[in-house]
Amino acid sequence: MLNEILLHFAEWLDAQAWSSGLHESYYMYNWIESTHVLTLMIFLGMLFVIDLRMLGLTMTNVPASKVAARLNIPMMIGFTIMVVTGLLLYYAVPVRTTQSIWFRVKFFLLIAAGINAWLFHRRMNESVATWDNEPVAPKRLRYAAGLSLALWAGVVTTGRLIAYDWYDCYRVNSDLIAWAAGCMAE
Amino acid sequence: MELISFFEWMETSALGQIGKTYGGVYALGQSLHLMSLALLGGTVLVTDLRLLNVLLRDVPSEVVVESTHKWFKVAVSLMIATGIFMAAAVALRMYYNAFFWAKMTALATGIAFVFFVKYPLLQRKHDSINPVVLKSLAVASILLWFSVAATGRWIGFS
Numbered sequence: 001m002l003n004e005i006l007l008h009f010a011e012w013l014d015a016q017a018w019s020s021g022l023h024e025s026y027y028m029y030n031w032i033e034s035t036h037v038l039t040l041m042i043f044l045g046m047l048f049v050i051d052l053r054m055l056g057l058t059m060t061n062v063p064a065s066k067v068a069a070r071l072n073i074p075m076m077i078g079f080t081i082m083v084v085t086g087l088l089l090y091y092a093v094p095v096r097t098t099q100s101i102w103f104r105v106k107f108f109l110l111i112a113a114g115i116n117a118w119l120f121h122r123r124m125n126e127s128v129a130t131w132d133n134e135p136v137a138p139k140r141l142r143y144a145a146g147l148s149l150a151l152w153a154g155v156v157t158t159g160r161l162i163a164y165d166w167y168d169c170y171r172v173n174s175d176l177i178a179w180a181a182g183c184m185a186e
Numbered sequence: 187m188e189l190i191s192f193f194e195w196m197e198t199s200a201l202g203q204i205g206k207t208y209g210g211v212y213a214l215g216q217s218l219h220l221m222s223l224a225l226l227g228g229t230v231l232v233t234d235l236r237l238l239n240v241l242l243r244d245v246p247s248e249v250v251v252e253s254t255h256k257w258f259k260v261a262v263s264l265m266i267a268t269g270i271f272m273a274a275a276v277a278l279r280m281y282y283n284a285f286f287w288a289k290m291t292a293l294a295t296g297i298a299f300v301f302f303v304k305y306p307l308l309q310r311k312h313d314s315i316n317p318v319v320l321k322s323l324a325v326a327s328i329l330l331w332f333s334v335a336a337t338g339r340w341i342g343f344s
Contacts, residue, residue, distance in 0.1 A: 034340065037339050038336065040223065041224055041227020044225075044227075045230075045231055045232075066244070066245070071242075074231065153221060156220050156224070157213075157217040160220060164209065164213060
């Protein structure tokens with residue numbers, strides 16, 4: 001049922017002139033994709049530095065809250081550009097992307113990373129006064145920082161894998177893959 | 187030995203064959219390359235935006251430079267290692283790709299700039315360096331590494 005709704009939505013987007021126009025525009029599509037990848041340097045780059053600080057692997061002589069607060073602004077700017085360009089990339093190729101198992105896994109990893117980031121910030125704000133100047137964050141926050149790195153590594157990897165057609169619906173896939181990708185019978 | 191012979195050898199090497207045969211391993215190399223690019227971007231931007239007085243203004247720039255340089259070296263090493271792996275599988279295509287050579291030029295310039303100009307200069311007390319020089323270093327660094335990333339992305343489109 002959900003797969004049917006998602007597919008109908010994707011087909012509706014696909015029928016729009018702007019969607020195919022964007023997909024077929026060599027420069028526009030490639031510039032959007034390049035911007036999506038290049039903003040990794042801003043968003044993920046800042047996130048890496050914050051997580052490495054929590055793990056006690058960089059800027060250990062700078063209060064952790066200061067590193068997190070100062071890098072948060074450029075990180076969120078990068079994240080916003082990444083989301084906008086990501087939505088445009090989806091809009092340009094909606095049907096194939098909707099039925100991509102990698103896109104679906106990426107989507108769930110993004111939600112998990114978002115929840116982890118929210119919990120991380122909540123825990124950090126609650127306890128930061130007691131350990132801010134320590135070179136290493138408390139164990140729970142270190143786990144959250146490690147999990148953040150792992151989840152974003154997963155997001156990057158699955159994002160990269162969307163380009164590959166190994167499990168696209170036109171191929172003969174196992175029932176499990178076909179179900180997970182939301183492949184619908186013709 | 188002509189340069190093209192080296193690229194032919196790379197493509198037939200064990201590394202090139204692994205990348206050609208195992209799509210999953212190749213894709214993993216690509217995502218590691220992207221993650222190292224992200225780490226590199228983070229270290230470069232944090233350092234350069236600090237030198238431009240945009241970020242972490244209440245932290246001495248010497249502290250920021252020293253802390254990020256170690257991770258810059260990790261990122262650039264990982265980027266080169268995964269880049270060699272990726273290029274080996276499609277070495278001949280790379281040889282004839284203008285953006286590949288543009289990226290190699292930008293990368294070589296970037297590395298030379300960091301290790302022979304920027305980092306040695308930033309070893310001095312930053313107060314003793316002309317602020318215009320500091321800011322010029324930061325702008326040049328951002329432009330150089332942006333060029334590395336952008337030309338790298340366009341290899342795939344050409």
